[in-house]
Amino acid sequence: MIRVKEVVFGYNGGAPVLNGIDLRVRKGDMIGILGPNGSGKSTLIGNMCGTLHPRHGTVLLEGRDIRSLRRKEIARKIAVVPQKSDLGFDYRVEEIVSMGRYPHIGRFSFRDPDGRKAVEDAMEQTGVLELREKIVDRLSGGERQRVMIARALAQEPRILMLDEPTKNLDIRHSMDIMDLIRKRNEKQGITVLSVLHDLDLAAKYCDEIALLKNGKIVAVGGVEEVLTERSIEKVFDIKVRVHGGRGFHIEVMG
Amino acid sequence: MRTVGRRGTFIFLIILLLISILVGISIGPENLYLPHIVRGLISGLPGLDWAARGFTLKGPLGLESHFGPLPRGYQTIILDIRLPVVVMALFVGVGLSVSGASLQGLFKNPLVDPFIIGISAGGAFGYVLAVILTEGASIWISQFLKVLLSFLFSVGTVFMAYLLSRTGSKVPLTYLLLAGVALSASLTAATQMMVYLSVENPTPVIFSLMGSCSLTKWWEIGIVAPVILMGTLVLSAFGRDLNAFSAGEETAKHLGVDTERSKTTILVLASLMAAITVPFCGMIGFVGLMVPHIMRRFIGSDQRLLIPASALFGGAFLIICDLVARSLLDVTIPLGIITGLLGGIFFIYLLKAKRVGV
Amino acid sequence: MKKPLLLLMAMASILAISVLSGCIETESETVVEDEKIESMIWNFTDPLGGKVVLGSEPERIVTMTPALTEIMNAVGAWEKVVGCDSSSDLPPEAKELEHVVSWQGLDAEKLVLLKPDLVIMDRTLDITDMIYTEIKELDIPVYRIYPKNISDVLNAIRAVGELTNETVNATAVIDDFVERMNAVSQAANEIAEEDIPSVLHVTYYDGTADPWIATDSTFSGSLIIIAGGECAISDSSGYGVQMSLESIIESNPDIIFCSQSSSWPTLTRETILGDARWSDINAISSDSVFDVAGDWCDRTGPRMILGLEEFHGHIMDHVEA
Numbered sequence: 003m004i005r006v007k008e009v010v011f012g013y014n015g016g017a018p019v020l021n022g023i024d025l026r027v028r029k030g031d032m033i034g035i036l037g038p039n040g041s042g043k044s045t046l047i048g049n050m051c052g053t054l055h056p057r058h059g060t061v062l063l064e065g066r067d068i069r070s071l072r073r074k075e076i077a078r079k080i081a082v083v084p085q086k087s088d089l090g091f092d093y094r095v096e097e098i099v100s101m102g103r104y105p106h107i108g109r110f111s112f113r114d115p116d117g118r119k120a121v122e123d124a125m126e127q128t129g130v131l132e133l134r135e136k137i138v139d140r141l142s143g144g145e146r147q148r149v150m151i152a153r154a155l156a157q158e159p160r161i162l163m164l165d166e167p168t169k170n171l172d173i174r175h176s177m178d179i180m181d182l183i184r185k186r187n188e189k190q191g192i193t194v195l196s197v198l199h200d201l202d203l204a205a206k207y208c209d210e211i212a213l214l215k216n217g218k219i220v221a222v223g224g225v226e227e228v229l230t231e232r233s234i235e236k237v238f239d240i241k242v243r244v245h246g247g248r249g250f251h252i253e254v255m256g
Numbered sequence: 257m258r259t260v261g262r263r264g265t266f267i268f269l270i271i272l273l274l275i276s277i278l279v280g281i282s283i284g285p286e287n288l289y290l291p292h293i294v295r296g297l298i299s300g301l302p303g304l305d306w307a308a309r310g311f312t313l314k315g316p317l318g319l320e321s322h323f324g325p326l327p328r329g330y331q332t333i334i335l336d337i338r339l340p341v342v343v344m345a346l347f348v349g350v351g352l353s354v355s356g357a358s359l360q361g362l363f364k365n366p367l368v369d370p371f372i373i374g375i376s377a378g379g380a381f382g383y384v385l386a387v388i389l390t391e392g393a394s395i396w397i398s399q400f401l402k403v404l405l406s407f408l409f410s411v412g413t414v415f416m417a418y419l420l421s422r423t424g425s426k427v428p429l430t431y432l433l434l435a436g437v438a439l440s441a442s443l444t445a446a447t448q449m450m451v452y453l454s455v456e457n458p459t460p461v462i463f464s465l466m467g468s469c470s471l472t473k474w475w476e477i478g479i480v481a482p483v484i485l486m487g488t489l490v491l492s493a494f495g496r497d498l499n500a501f502s503a504g505e506e507t508a509k510h511l512g513v514d515t516e517r518s519k520t521t522i523l524v525l526a527s528l529m530a531a532i533t534v535p536f537c538g539m540i541g542f543v544g545l546m547v548p549h550i551m552r553r554f555i556g557s558d559q560r561l562l563i564p565a566s567a568l569f570g571g572a573f574l575i576i577c578d579l580v581a582r583s584l585l586d587v588t589i590p591l592g593i594i595t596g597l598l599g600g601i602f603f604i605y606l607l608k609a610k611r612v613g614v
Numbered sequence: 615m616k617k618p619l620l621l622l623m624a625m626a627s628i629l630a631i632s633v634l635s636g637c638i639e640t641e642s643e644t645v646v647e648d649e650k651i652e653s654m655i656w657n658f659t660d661p662l663g664g665k666v667v668l669g670s671e672p673e674r675i676v677t678m679t680p681a682l683t684e685i686m687n688a689v690g691a692w693e694k695v696v697g698c699d700s701s702s703d704l705p706p707e708a709k710e711l712e713h714v715v716s717w718q719g720l721d722a723e724k725l726v727l728l729k730p731d732l733v734i735m736d737r738t739l740d741i742t743d744m745i746y747t748e749i750k751e752l753d754i755p756v757y758r759i760y761p762k763n764i765s766d767v768l769n770a771i772r773a774v775g776e777l778t779n780e781t782v783n784a785t786a787v788i789d790d791f792v793e794r795m796n797a798v799s800q801a802a803n804e805i806a807e808e809d810i811p812s813v814l815h816v817t818y819y820d821g822t823a824d825p826w827i828a829t830d831s832t833f834s835g836s837l838i839i840i841a842g843g844e845c846a847i848s849d850s851s852g853y854g855v856q857m858s859l860e861s862i863i864e865s866n867p868d869i870i871f872c873s874q875s876s877s878w879p880t881l882t883r884e885t886i887l888g889d890a891r892w893s894d895i896n897a898i899s900s901d902s903v904f905d906v907a908g909d910w911c912d913r914t915g916p917r918m919i920l921g922l923e924e925f926h927g928h929i930m931d932h933v934e935a
Binding site for chain 3: 284285286328329331332333336337338395398399452457458460463464468470471473536582586587588
């Protein structure tokens with residue numbers, strides 16, 4: 003679905019943040035992107051959804067250079083849940099979720115019958131139906147994140163990109179969010195690409211992990227294949243013990 | 257207000273607008289009554305001039321009612337003085353409010369006013385420049401140049417702010433806002449200097465700049481109305497884009513908005529709508545700030561509804577402000593003073609209100 | 615310091631002039647040889663009660679309004695004027711003089727450099743006494759007038775005559791003014807009550823904002839009344855006011871004067887005749903819209919008589935038509 007080829011990227015002529023990234027995302031994958039702060043995770047998402055343009059290399063979306071696609075075309079395929087979602091005004095939940103219909107409606111059409119259903123489904127799937135009349139800025143962090151995911155789902159995307167969807171959430175809400183995402187991945191076959199900071203959570207929910215450091219992919223592949231004691235020490239500079247098998251988890255050593 | 261519903265709000269706004277039009281025509285140095293107003297208005301339609309003269313209505317069953325001619329001057333007062341003022345106030349109110357609502361959405365900032373990005377400062381500069389250039393010239397030349405220069409400088413200032421804030425192929429909105437504020441400050445100072453040094457008698461100039469819809473002529477409405485109607489229609493169609501911008505430029509892109517193109521279109525239309533009012537009505541501040549704000553409380557932030565609602569309420573609001581301006585005291589108070597006064601108080605209220613999201 | 619009673623009485627009698635009766639008393643100068651009293655003669659009290667101590671005849675005088683400049687010229691003391699305000703234009707040489715004051719304020723430095731013996735100013739243009747205080751602090755003698763009616767204007771002419779030792783000329787100017795005014799007033803009295811036209815004096819109008827009107831409380835208003843008309847718009851402000859066009863249509867004046875003054879440009883009768891909104895007014899249908907010289911009726915100087923006669927001429931034409 004997405005091919006990232008030798009991508010080099012830097013902001014405004016500064017030092018490169020991405021140093022030659024190669025990545026292949028297949029349909030139905032659920033990929034976690036892990037790496038220390040400043041390793042270029044968010045920047046990689048930006049390049050892959052076409053809001054940032056690489057200095058060198060290309061990003062192909064379903065075989066076409068993403069730079070040749072109009073924003074609306076991209077938005078019909080890729081939905082992004084950004085890390086920050088500041089709103090200028092008091093919007094109600096339903097209004098925010100309806101924004102996801104933007105790429106599907108012509109400028110001068112005022113009705114969107116398919117859209118109504120997509121919006122209702124998205125709110126149902128994310129469990130925010132009862133919140134529809136609430137002001138988004140007055141919701142809890144977990145509820146708010148669900149609304150943002152609902153907006154992304156209302157876009158009816160093939161690929162869902164999330165930038166730290168569990169940031170600032172407690173473990174209960176983090177798991178709710180990840181369950182929700184996983185369910186969409188399994189039921190609708192939406193390809194998921196998510197930046198995560200919690201290794202355990204990534205290991206629990208993702209099929210594949212890409213480990214990033216200094217703008218380079220250190221390792222990519224299945225969870226047990228990538229999250230080894232050696233690679234984690236190399237990337238995060240901490241000593242850990244990995245307990246494999248069904249109860250996969252990572253224990254941080256003193 | 258939620259219980260009334262959005263449909264109810266719109267019906268209320270339309271009724272409010274109609275009432276304010278009628279009241280606007282009715283109240284003045286001489287208060288006019290509805291039958292006179294209706295006859296005056298009818299007499300303005302082609303071929304219906306008899307409505308102003310005396311006539312007899314014959315009904316069924318031999319019922320007859322006789323109407324004497326309208327009192328002297330009423331026809332002129334209704335058709336050529338009050339109606340144009342009310343219609344102009346209506347369009348200017350619509351223009352400034354829609355422009356304000358759009359710019360607030362675009363800049364994701366509820367404290368933006370169409371005049372903050374330099375439109376009024378540019379307009380005032382052009383106006384005073386025209387006054388100086390046409391000193392001693394005939395009134396028509398001076399009028400024409402005032403309209404032309406204040407419009408050109410209004411639009412020119414926004415364009416200049418746009419160029420100044422452009423980095424590469426992008427125009428970050430925060431830079432644009434700052435450039436507008438900076439240009440406004442410089443132009444205002446330059447205008448004051450021109451008035452101070454070069455204008456022989458500054459009183460009428462200063463009064464004109466204070467903003468007023470009084471003595472509007474129909475041809476002026478002919479210029480202002482099409483721009484504002486077109487702008488309102490097109491910006492209404494950009495409601496979804498503006499919603500997306502309210503979630504931030506980055507999110508707007510994710511949602512599929514061609515941000516640079518939408519931004520340019522919205523900016524150009526919103527500026528034109530505000531700039532076209534400056535040559536004819538001077539600087540009528542704060543309307544573009546207040547009206548969208550009040551409407552947001554009633555119908556929420558969804559720009560698809562906010563723009564038409566702001567248009568309706570803005571029209572009614574400015575008609576009422578103009579009415580207050582011309583009937584509060586014996587002399588007509590400049591409209592800009594009324595809106596500025598209300599706006600200033602409103603601004604303080606906003607600052608003090610807990611729900612302000614800056 | 616107490617003024618000698620003699621001087622006080624002299625001043626009082628100068629001020630006690632009845633205009634409406636049409637006779638101006640002239641005070642014959644008492645020739646005093648005593649030098650001490652001679653120097654006393656050059657001390658004055660202005661109409662606002664300000665004491666003006668000169669000591670000797672002033673030779674370098676600065677005038678602060680166009681009207682005062684005109685009065686200086688009219689009483690034949692023009693050569694004593696060393697500076698004036700920026701709007702003074704009669705005599706034309708006034709434009710070449712140093713301008714010490716404009717609407718932007720006083721140029722105190724310029725004023726000091728002119729080394730004036732006396733400044734004559736009009737409080738009307740300095741209602742807050744700011745400029746007055748400023749000049750007083752420079753230790754320059756200031757004589758202030760504050761005319762409210764035509765009688766005050768004539769007194770001002772007389773006072774300038776006293777200050778410049780040109781009383782004979784001043785008296786001649788006043789006598790001429792009074793004589794011509796009496797003639798106008800007499801003719802005006804002949805107008806039958808029902809024929810008295812209602813007159814509107816527009817001082818500024820450009821079609822984009824409500825017109826500025828000289829009401830009955832202005833000088834122009836009193837001229838209209840003496841000339842045999844009545845003012846269409848009344849108020850007590852004493853200034854020109856902006857009046858809504860609607861009120862003007864309702865007041866329905868029989869005659870409209872449009873004044874071109876050097877400081878209020880771009881108004882001519884064509885502006886009003888070409889504006890359809892005025893068309894219901896009597897003055898328009900009877901073609902009684904006239905251009906008048908603004909400077910003649912709003913400058914409180916000797917040319918006011920010209921303004922009066924101009925008004926009177928138009929009013930009489932209207933009455934006889």
